[in-house]
Amino acid sequence: MREKALPVLAVLGIIVVIWYAAAVWMNSTWVYDQAERAGTTVSFAEMVPQTMAQERPLLPPPHQVAAELWKGVAGQAVTSKRSLVYHGFVTFRGTMMGFALGIVFGVAMAVSIVRFRVMEMSVMPWAIISQTIPIVALAPMILTVANQLGIDSREVPKAIISAYLSFFPVLVSMVKGLRSPDAMQLDLLKTYNASEGETFWKLRLPASMPYFFASLKVAVAAALIGTIVGELPTGAIEGLGARMLIGSQFGEPLIMWAALFAAAILAGLLILVVGAVEQMARRRMGVPA
Amino acid sequence: MKDTLTAGAPVIEAKGLNLTFQTGDGPVHALKDVNLTVNRGDFVSFIGPSGCGKTTFLRCVAALEHPTGGSLTVNGMSPDEARRKRAYGYVFQAAGLYPWRTIAGNIALPLEIMGFSKAEQAERIERVLDLVELKGFGKKFPWQLSGGMQQRASIARALAFDADILLMDEPFGALDEIVRDRLNEEVLKLWAATGKTIGFVTHSIPEAVYLSTKIVVMSPRPGRITDVIDSPLPKERPLDIRDSREFIEIAHRVREGLRAGHGDEV
Incomplete structure (x- = not known):
């Protein structure tokens, strides 16, 4: 240690x-x-x-940021609009929704790409192109479209923006992971006359797990960034992204820096949790500690 | 059907078997005009240099490759049908155990796919672990076992569902000489205990002579059989039989066959 x-x-x-x-x-x-x-x-x-x-x-020194952070975390009721715990929770909730959506979407796409060649040729290029569009440009559009569709809740467009960033690492890793069994392992199942479904559940899916967990760490960080970006545009009132925007707009660098650090701490905690889940899964799958 | 179950009846029959792969450099004759009959209870070794088609022939029997000409029957059926009827267990060059399953879990894999009940799975796992002398290792993960033990576990996996043919593709190729000798002895014991028909691919002349009742010598370009030797050695074979005159004579004949197959290339 x-x-x-x-x-x-x-x-x-x-x-x-x-x-x-x-x-x-x-x-x-x-x-x-x-x-x-x-x-x-x-x-x-x-x-x-x-x-x-x-x-x-212009640049607050560390102790000022720490004091502001402490004030935001411990100095308020957690329900207060000044509480970083409150805003942090809003961002956390958005991140989890986006993360979950991203995983479901990424895994589903990877499965269909590995299963159907036509999907690989048609969908994969678009998945790659999707990541070249700056999310900062796309986020306001998603918010506007969601509004037009009569979705009043800000949670939904935020989760979509978050998922937009987090599905990609999951997709790429899962495609690689599901294809990782070599010819010999596939031949072995063939000698048992195994069906395609059995090959998937008994070989491809378990073989892809290390790839899956490696991608989760990237995906959870991406989901957090997506959520914060989703909180930035017009009229944001809740979440760490909104706090950063308020700090910057009203010339309160301390608020901005405190929110920034709160986001960094949240990211660290999320990655720790994902790492712990990965450890648990690895132990269950018999990987030497 | 009845006569295929009696000892000495043909289990694998190849007649004029051809397999040509189409590659970028033109056709490759992996197997050319192969004729071979393997009888029930035989221990057949396939020996020859790389590219002679010995593995390809085994893969054809397992319906992992499909011949482009001639006829091949396994238990009187087409290889595909035979596979569906679980006619054979296949042991590959590498143990290929799933790292996320215990040894018992790995042996359970074919049993799960073939729909054996939980109780029967457990009973069969115990039995085959005993057979390959891995009793008590069921709960271990593959990385906790040595290479030789892993390969034994993979043999147990191939035995678990009671196929009467065991196909082994250079199963001990990656192991050192000492471990290999031990496993060869064990395979013979296993063969005596189960009465299975075994097809065994190898690079090693002593291994082929020590194990087999029938040695098939093959040569490359095109892959073909150059000699089939029926071994006069007794069924009981202690390791020191390898110093006997008969053993050396057979080994010599195999070596001659290999050399003849190479023609003027060597």
Whole structure:
């Protein structure tokens, strides 16, 4: 455990140092401007403390972000519109819906592509093209179309945007995984006169599981990004994406940074959970620990 | 049907068998005019260099390849029909056990597909594990076993559903000499205990001579049979029979056959 933690902590330390240095450098402009306007001069030693506690810093230093994050998580009732727990939950809910939708869609497409050659030729190119369209451009359109169709809930278009990003890694990995059994393994089932269904359930699907779980880690991160992007456009009121937008629009960098870190922490937790599920599945499938 | 069950009746019959693969470089004659009769209870080894068609012939018997000419019957049926009737168990070069199933789970695979009841599956798994001397290893996963044990498990898997023909395609090719000797002895024991008809592909002359009642020597381009040797060795074969005069004589004849098949290429 200690061997693992040390390199991570070392890198973290370096990042914090660089961050503080950058905060001093970027926020010093404001300090010098203020001094000039007041007709005074500030020494370097006087300037540094003043870069650490500005209300609207260009780059908030780590402790300010941490304080804002703490205020957002622990300083409010979780039902408050200022609570990051509340917004985080909204984003989490959207992510889970998109993630689930993405998995179902990705797996279903992979199965049909592996089963029907015509699907591979017709659908696969479009799946690839779909990922070249910037989601930021597409998200408002999906929201508008959903609105036109009379879907008032923001959850549905958000889940669609999220699924749009998360289905792809699942699809690509599952196609690879379902095709991973070699000729000998397929021949073996042929000697048992196994049906196509039996080949799928007993060989192709279990063989694809390592690929599936590897893709889930990518997919859950993509689903989170999709959800946040879905929360950004017009009229967003809930979710971490909305918090980031509000922070940026109202010139409150602290709110934006706190939301950003909340999103990063959420992403980390999601990947941890997916990793734990993967471990459980691996153990059940007899992989050496 | 009745006479196919008596010892010595033909189980596999090939007459003028041809198989030509169409490739980018033109046709490849994998098998040309192959005539062979394998009788019930025979232990037949197929020996020859790569490309001589020994594996291809076994795959034809298993209906994994389809001949382009001639006739081939297995238990008096077409290979496809025979497969549907579970006439044979097939052991591949690699054990090919599913890593996500235990050894018992792997042996259960064909039984599940063939619709045996849970109780009967358990009973058969016990029996074949005993037969290949892997008793008590049922709950282990394949990675916990050595290569030789994995190959034994794959033989158990092929035996589990009681086919009367066992087709083995270089099953011990990837194992070292010592393990191989042991497994050869075990295969002979197994053959004596079950009375199955065995088709065995190998690269090794001593292996072929030690195991077989009939040795089929093949040669490549086109794949064909150059010699069929009926072994005079007794059914009981201790390992040191390999130092006997008969053994050396048969080995010599096999080597001659292989050399003749190569023509002026060597």
